[in-house]
Amino acid sequence: MNDGIVVIAQHGENRADPLTYESLACAWSLCGGDAERIRVIVPGDRSRTVAREIAAASGFAVTSVESDVLTTYNADAYLRVLGPLLERTAPGYVILPHTCIGYDLAPALAVKLGAACITGVEAAVSGNERTGFVRTVSAGKLSAEVVPETATAVLTIQPGAWQPLDIKPGSAGAVDTVRIEAGTGRSRTTGFKQAEYQGSALADSTVIVAAGRGIGTQGNLALIHDVARLFPRSAIGCSRAVCDAGWLGYAHQVGMTGATVAPKLYFAIGISGAVQHVAGIRDAQMVIAINNDPSARIFARADVGIVEDLTRFIPVLMEEYDRQQGTTTGTEEIREPRAQENSPPPGPVKR
Amino acid sequence: MNILVCVKQVVLPGMSAQSGSRINRYDEYALEEALQVKERIPGTAVHAVSAGPQRVEAVLRRAMEMGADTGIHLHVDSGEELTPYQAASLIASHVRANRYDMIFAGVMAEDDLQMQTGPMIAALLDYPYASAVIAQEIRPDNTVSVERECDAHRRQCVELDLPCVLTVQSGINRPRYPSLSNVLRAKHQDIIRPEALGREVPRARETTIRTFAPELHPRGMFLEGTQREKAVRLLGLLHEKNFL
Structure with missing residues (x-):
């Protein structure tokens, strides 16, 4: 295994997603007390604010990786920008949350890096010769411990598996910015929309x-x-x-x-x-x-x-x-339903 | 349109591969989506592909019964379950030797829940991709517009150039049951077995070193007694907490 641990931050509206702090906790549990092994990457078009927030809260080194194509998440753009960068860094672990960004990006990133890919990680097992990662298999009936066979492993961690990082760093981590130009790709994120439903x-x-x-x-x-x-x-x-x-x-x-x-x-x-x-x-x-x-x-x-x-x-x-x-x-009256909202919806809800 | 649909044979928990296996449910959604494209766009062909030992032909047969034009078996028999990377590598080399406009796969396999094979195929071929697709529409300009399912009922809208790989989330459609005519056709139609020449299974990049029943740490209490005693205790508890 290589030495470095890279956390790819998930963020929105100029704030780190709370799940990022779970990824940081995972990194912290893997670094053996050596915070210098950890580097956080914050991809975005202007991601310095988030980078500074994370550096202050964790004390870890943070790189704001900026590009015009990173305005919002897009697998193709993320791969084109982060792929070559991580290839040069050659970390031991790349950690993402197991979300619609993490599980979308991780397998393709692993291929680009020649790395192992372990998704939906619920726990790390250290203390043996090699660190293993526990995930659910057999349609939820069993757990499996999986070990990477490669120098780099890309992990997506199950939300809730790690408690958000809660340490008091002596000082804020160093923040640097890398600007990367990337041309247009073959996939474009055109926006986000709310699914039609009454939530x-x-x-x-x-x-x-x-x-x-x-x-x-x-x-x-x-x-x-x-x-x-x-x-x-x-x-x-x-x-x-x-x-x-x-x-x-x-x-x-x-x-x-x-x-x-x-x-x-x-x-x-x-x-x-x-x-x-x-x-x-x-x-x-x-x-x-x-x-x-x-x-x-x-x-x-x-x-x-x-x-x-x-x-x-x-x-x-x-x-x-x-x-x-x-x-x-003291009566035998028939009890009336107490709530109206419990009645079944009128037919299947259109998605 | 020439569409490839990746199908996996999954083994149900506690069952043997011989008696307790079936087509991965998520792949049924992928196949249905491809079949609906075929109905909309004349001249579309839908091919189902699966990599693995002899027994995976059962799911190819099933895919043909549902309406796939052909079943393609990439035969490998290492005695071990293929990792997503290994399966993706085999499928990607098949794609390189043929021409497909779109590749569909289920968002995950219902047994191992890894969500990896589709995006890995795309990365190996350098195709654009989208995972957890819940709606898709092919445009006349050779692009496809998709909605990906994100958290909390939010969807990401993505436009991709063809050829591309889409992994399909459940609920995108209602997979059809095999029609009698397709069942009869599938019965007599041969499964295509491309030459195994040069088909190498790459080394697995991760290894499962043990599987175990997850330890259950009940954090609360179990109600004991007869059904009626449990019902009484439950109602008592609900009253005590002011829910009733």
Whole structure:
């Protein structure tokens, strides 16, 4: 392995993305206490402000790599500018977050650098002869430890895997600027747009009741709605697999490619707890998980776990709720749904 | 248009390669997207390609049943699962010897979730590419305009020159079921096996040294008891926290 560690910063609106500080923490954990091995690269058209911010917060050396083609992220432009630069630097590691920028760029960059590529890294295992990197395989059932066989390895790290870097540097790191001219490429980023969806229900709800593929059938969504109706302000969420199956519209998707949510209570029902999903509920205050598989990963995130078959358990839960309502009010009235927003959306949501 | 679609045979967790394998779901979306191009643009041909041992022909057969015009098997049998770089290298050398306007692949394989093969093929061929594509439209001026799925329902709009590589995100379309006529055709049509001459699998650039069941550190508590006891405890908890 070569010695240097390069972190490619992700940033926007003149500020470093919080995920950049997770990448820095990863670099810090790999450098063996020698901060001089770390260099942060901030690509952009004018990225000095961000470079100074990172240098002050970390004490690491930061290079603002500026080019007119780097106004916004574009794989072709990033490769043309960063490829030759990194080839000259020949670092041991190049670290990016596992985001739509990181996973887009990393594999092609690895090819250009003749490097190993390890994506979605959740942990580093050091102490052995070679440092290994842990990632999820077998559709989430297993973890694998992977070691690079090359002098350079490009890593994308799973959001949330490292806590953001929190050190008090003695002094700010050195900042320098490299300006690179690059002609027009064969791919152009023309802009960003918001997908057509009504995100407010997920964003504003105190309680989110979310379904995973583990609910088995679309018909069982009725049980999810039953649970949601227990709460005055709730919304229905789901994992990507549920959207892909066409059971719910993508407006309901929670996770890395869907909505990031921060409800007071997140009910995960039949959700296995893939890292991509859990990334979307990091800020949930309380997580309750119902799953019939006691080894489901969601239980690692859950505050309260219930190992049960949801098709049997939820009816019992509703029955018990109705019975308790009956005793407290002393009547046998049929309980009315308490929230309107829980009703299923009118047909699939167009993406 | 001449379109190549990369398909991977994935083995379901806990199953054997013989009985528990199928076409990677993400590649089905890629294939469907290519088939829709074929329906829109006359004279388009869709070719499915897969690299690996004999058994991967099953997914090529499946791709032909869905509507691919041909199935191309790049036969290698090292006894080990190909890394994304190895698969990309094999596919890229096939592309060099042929001419394709577009290459589609799934955004990732559902088993190993690496998201690497497509962008690696592009880098090896020096083609522009876009990953996690959720919408695409081919323009008359030999460009393709795509939307990439970013975080939190944000999309990046990119315009690429042809030839290019697109990796397709799930949800872009509804993959079709094989039609009877295509099933019958696929049954009798030969799979193309290009000469293996000079086909070398490059050295893997990373090695998996162990796989293990992830240790589960439940951070909370499990409710115990009968179903009804658990239901009562759960309701009690929800009351206590003022959710009900």
